Amino acid sequence: MESTFLHMNLDQSQERLKSILDMQDDVVFKEVYIPGYDRSGLFVFVNGTMDYPAFNEIVLDLSAAQVKTGHPISIEQLVNSKICSVKEEEINTYEKANEQIFDGKTLLFIDGMSTGYVLNLEREKTRNFAEPTTERVVRGPKMGFIESLKENIGLIRQYSSHPKLIVKQQKVGTLEKRELALIYYEGKASERLIKEVNERIDGVKETDFQDTGMLEELIEDTSFSPFPQIQNTERPDKVLSALQEGRVVIMIEGSPFALMAPTTMTMLLQSPDDYYERWVAGSFLRILRYFSLFVTVFLSGIYISLVSFNPGLLPTELAMTIAGTRENVPFPPFVEAIIMELTIELLREAGIRLPAPIGQTVGLVGGVIIGQAAVQANIVSSLMVIIVAITTITSFTVPQYSFGLAFRALRFGAMIFSAVLGLYGTTLFFILVINHLSKLTSFQEPYFQPMDFIGGKTWKDAFIRLPKRKKGGRLS
Amino acid sequence: MKRLWMLLLIPLLSGCWDSENIEELSLVVGVGIDLSKNKNEIMLTQQILVPPGYSLQENQAKLKYKNVTVSAKTLHEAIRDSLLLTNTVLTNHQRILLINEEVLRKIPMEAIINQSIRDNNTRRSCFVFLTKRPTKDILERADDGEIPSNVIYELKDNVKRTNKILPPLTLGQASSSLQSDGSFAIQAVEIKGGKLILQGAGVINNSKLVGLMNNKDIESLNWLNGSVKGGIIETTHHGTPFSVEVDKRKRRKIVTELHGNHLTIDISVGYTARLSEDWYGKENSYKESYLKEAERDAEDKVKQDVEKIVGKLQHQYKTGVAGLFRYVQNQHPKFWEEDKEKWDEIFSDADINYHIDLEIIDFGSKGGIK
Numbered sequence: 021m022e023s024t025f026l027h028m029n030l031d032q033s034q035e036r037l038k039s040i041l042d043m044q045d046d047v048v049f050k051e052v053y054i055p056g057y058d059r060s061g062l063f064v065f066v067n068g069t070m071d072y073p074a075f076n077e078i079v080l081d082l083s084a085a086q087v088k089t090g091h092p093i094s095i096e097q098l099v100n101s102k103i104c105s106v107k108e109e110e111i112n113t114y115e116k117a118n119e120q121i122f123d124g125k126t127l128l129f130i131d132g133m134s135t136g137y138v139l140n141l142e143r144e145k146t147r148n149f150a151e152p153t154t155e156r157v158v159r160g161p162k163m164g165f166i167e168s169l170k171e172n173i174g175l176i177r178q179y180s181s182h183p184k185l186i187v188k189q190q191k192v193g194t195l196e197k198r199e200l201a202l203i204y205y206e207g208k209a210s211e212r213l214i215k216e217v218n219e220r221i222d223g224v225k226e227t228d229f230q231d232t233g234m235l236e237e238l239i240e241d242t243s244f245s246p247f248p249q250i251q252n253t254e255r256p257d258k259v260l261s262a263l264q265e266g267r268v269v270i271m272i273e274g275s276p277f278a279l280m281a282p283t284t285m286t287m288l289l290q291s292p293d294d295y296y297e298r299w300v301a302g303s304f305l306r307i308l309r310y311f312s313l314f315v316t317v318f319l320s321g322i323y324i325s326l327v328s329f330n331p332g333l334l335p336t337e338l339a340m341t342i343a344g345t346r347e348n349v350p351f352p353p354f355v356e357a358i359i360m361e362l363t364i365e366l367l368r369e370a371g372i373r374l375p376a377p378i379g380q381t382v383g384l385v386g387g388v389i390i391g392q393a394a395v396q397a398n399i400v401s402s403l404m405v406i407i408v409a410i411t412t413i414t415s416f417t418v419p420q421y422s423f424g425l426a427f428r429a430l431r432f433g434a435m436i437f438s439a440v441l442g443l444y445g446t447t448l449f450f451i452l453v454i455n456h457l458s459k460l461t462s463f464q465e466p467y468f469q470p471m472d473f474i475g476g477k478t479w480k481d482a483f484i485r486l487p488k489r490k491k492g493g494r495l496s
Numbered sequence: 497m498k499r500l501w502m503l504l505l506i507p508l509l510s511g512c513w514d515s516e517n518i519e520e521l522s523l524v525v526g527v528g529i530d531l532s533k534n535k536n537e538i539m540l541t542q543q544i545l546v547p548p549g550y551s552l553q554e555n556q557a558k559l560k561y562k563n564v565t566v567s568a569k570t571l572h573e574a575i576r577d578s579l580l581l582t583n584t585v586l587t588n589h590q591r592i593l594l595i596n597e598e599v600l601r602k603i604p605m606e607a608i609i610n611q612s613i614r615d616n617n618t619r620r621s622c623f624v625f626l627t628k629r630p631t632k633d634i635l636e637r638a639d640d641g642e643i644p645s646n647v648i649y650e651l652k653d654n655v656k657r658t659n660k661i662l663p664p665l666t667l668g669q670a671s672s673s674l675q676s677d678g679s680f681a682i683q684a685v686e687i688k689g690g691k692l693i694l695q696g697a698g699v700i701n702n703s704k705l706v707g708l709m710n711n712k713d714i715e716s717l718n719w720l721n722g723s724v725k726g727g728i729i730e731t732t733h734h735g736t737p738f739s740v741e742v743d744k745r746k747r748r749k750i751v752t753e754l755h756g757n758h759l760t761i762d763i764s765v766g767y768t769a770r771l772s773e774d775w776y777g778k779e780n781s782y783k784e785s786y787l788k789e790a791e792r793d794a795e796d797k798v799k800q801d802v803e804k805i806v807g808k809l810q811h812q813y814k815t816g817v818a819g820l821f822r823y824v825q826n827q828h829p830k831f832w833e834e835d836k837e838k839w840d841e842i843f844s845d846a847d848i849n850y851h852i853d854l855e856i857i858d859f860g861s862k863g864g865i866k
Binding site for chain 1: 508510512514515516517518519521523525545547548560586588589591617
């Protein structure tokens with residue numbers, strides 16, 4: 021594109037700009053008169069982005085400017101001194117001007133000058149910092165990220181004042197250019213990792229991202245896996261501890277979720293609570309989470325295989341009870357289990373989409389009406405309802421929502437394998453999952469390694485949380 | 497991706513060939529074996545659990561089991577014949593195997609339990625009992641709502657509290673005993689006053705039933721073995737009865753000595769016990785000498801009983817039911833290798849010295865000082 025230089029004459033500039041911005045009804049032109057120099061100024065900005073109180077102050081300052089005798093200053097010096105706090109750069113072409121206006125900046129042109137000033141009078145539209153909704157903790161910081169990258173980075177900088185915390189920003193996207201920030205501790209994160217992350221981001225630079233979730237899918241190691249290979253979080257404390265472990269954090273303007281890479285499976289099963297509570301409680305909860313993960317995937321499968329393949333493995337009394345509850349049920353255990361598991365998944369999905377007050381009604385309908393009625397109508401056995409309830413509850417204990425989703429989906433695989441091959445099939449599926457997990461990598465780090473590979477912590481941290489040791493400074 | 501789908505479809509080819517829903521199976525808890533009226537046939541009674549059903553209120557009086565009786569030449573054939581009457585039989589949960597005396601008099605025990613042992617569904621931990629009455633009757637006898645097999649199965653747990661029950665004999669133990677020495681005792685089940693009761697025992701030698709024992713004999717045999725786990729020693733002192741409850745076994749030492757072909761067995765056991773009942777009005781339990789005296793009385797009682805049973809074993813049954821052969825086998829392997837065929841004779845001629853050391857460590861929450 022050919023660049024056209026700004027006119028000296030204010031009227032000409034205004035005419036020219038108006039013709040360029042013909043279609044845009046939200047562009048505002050405001051003239052200001054600077055009496056001391058008998059000149060006019062012109063502000064151009066997009067209506068919705070303007071921080072009016074700040075704008076008013078500058079307008080007041082300019083219109084009240086008087087030429088002091090004794091030390092007369094030029095009009096450039098005057099304007100510069102009045103706008104120095106918000107001035108970003110000077111421009112001299114219309115194309116640049118056009119670009120800056122839609123970036124939310126305010127332009128100031130002065131009659132008789134061939135340069136325009138770019139002022140940052142943008143007022144960001146953000147919500148307030150609030151408690152993260154997806155990762156609640158009982159004890160620990162209650163602050164969560166918001167949609168503003170600037171504020172989020174400010175938050176991280178506030179807690180970590182170390183000069184070696186590097187924040188690298190770049191614009192990505194084609195239609196909507198968004199800021200993407202790469203954050204890491206220099207010296208902690210390995211060169212190889214930083215290089216790898218940069219390469220992957222460079223590869224998808226042209227994509228428009230509305231959320232880090234979209235970026236995650238494009239830069240992960242493999243798409244053919246139910247497991248998330250990059251951890252996401254709304255919690256600054258999680259981000260900070262990831263940074264200290266030498267991991268890289270990626271954030272995008274407009275998304276409250278930060279990505280942390282690389283990730284291991286054990287990390288996804290750790291909650292910040294573990295470290296804030298006493299170690300016994302932390303360890304207990306962590307073991308409980310591993311257990312519930314197993315239950316959520318395999319309990320329905322084990323039920324199916326025990327009931328229709330290996331009833332000899334049940335205690336005699338339990339076998340009788342199960343046979344009793346199943347006596348009038350018309351479906352084989354597999355169909356019964358599929359019906360109930362699908363119903364509960366539907367209820368969960370419906371509960372998320374509906375507004376909060378109705379969501380509770382859905383829970384009631386699901387729990388009481390469907391559960392109770394299905395049993396009384398002999399469509400499913402009462403034991404199946406209990407099992408579905410247990411698998412559902414246990415799936416909620418996974419701290420990372422996206423990780424829990426993976427296991428919810430895998431449950432159906434386990435059920436199919438059990439229905440076809442009995443306990444042998446359940447075992448086979450277990451081996452399959454383990455096999456897949458041990459093959460999986462996250463930024464070329466093995467996903468299944470039971471330790472925090474980068475930090476000083478050992479494998480002991482994977483299953484239980486041992487008492488903290490006093491440590492020296494983390495950065496050398 | 498295409499290949500992956502193919503792979504995932506492979507398991508479906510097999511179908512669910514082993515699938516058999518639990519409510520369509522007959523869960524066998526107890527099996528009884530009798531002689532059939534037909535010649536050369538045995539009668540098999542299978543006790544099958546019936547699920548309680550969903551609406552409990554309606555069928556509360558309903559029995560929770562049914563017995564299926566069929567006759568055939570072999571057991572497996574009988575089991576298969578029972579499928580004409582009931583659902584597929586699942587013997588994984590079988591808890592007891594009852595064998596009628598008549599059967600064991602006629603057919604070797606090894607043959608009787610052969611099918612159960614071979615079949616890998618029936619557990620080796622299933623317990624074997626002997627019955628005087630037809631097993632069919634035993635398996636039908638129970639109080640309302642109780643399952644006879646379960647009643648018998650649970651009674652055997654009382655071995656910790658009484659010494660009138662033989663240590664339970666599992667199918668696996670029976671099989672291995674039949675393989676090695678071939679003589680052991682087997683607990684019997686009876687009906688008394690309309691109730692199931694563990695009473696008496698049978699002596700099996702070389703797969704045949706050679707004799708019967710009463711409860712007293714069982715008790716004495718348990719003492720001889722040192723397999724007493726609890727129970728009471730009941731005797732008298734100062735002309736009044738008193739009883740001592742066995743607490744814990746402290747030691748058991750069995751030494752065998754050979755002089756030529758003559759075997760001497762020294763059995764020495766030590767138990768702690770408590771004085772649990774004493775009718776003597778002038779008791780003085782706080783005095784050690786009083787307790788020592790009681791200990792001696794109880795020891796004498798046990799020794800007398802043991803002597804009686806040893807006499808009975810050596811002269812009446814002429815077989816070493818007590819499992820003492822294992823000690824000979826371990827302590828004199830060479831002798832055992834050569835003469836194990838003659839074990840019954842050797843045992844019958846052996847000198848058995850029995851020594852018991854009882855220590856009363858407790859006299860409960862009441863004692864006198866008169």
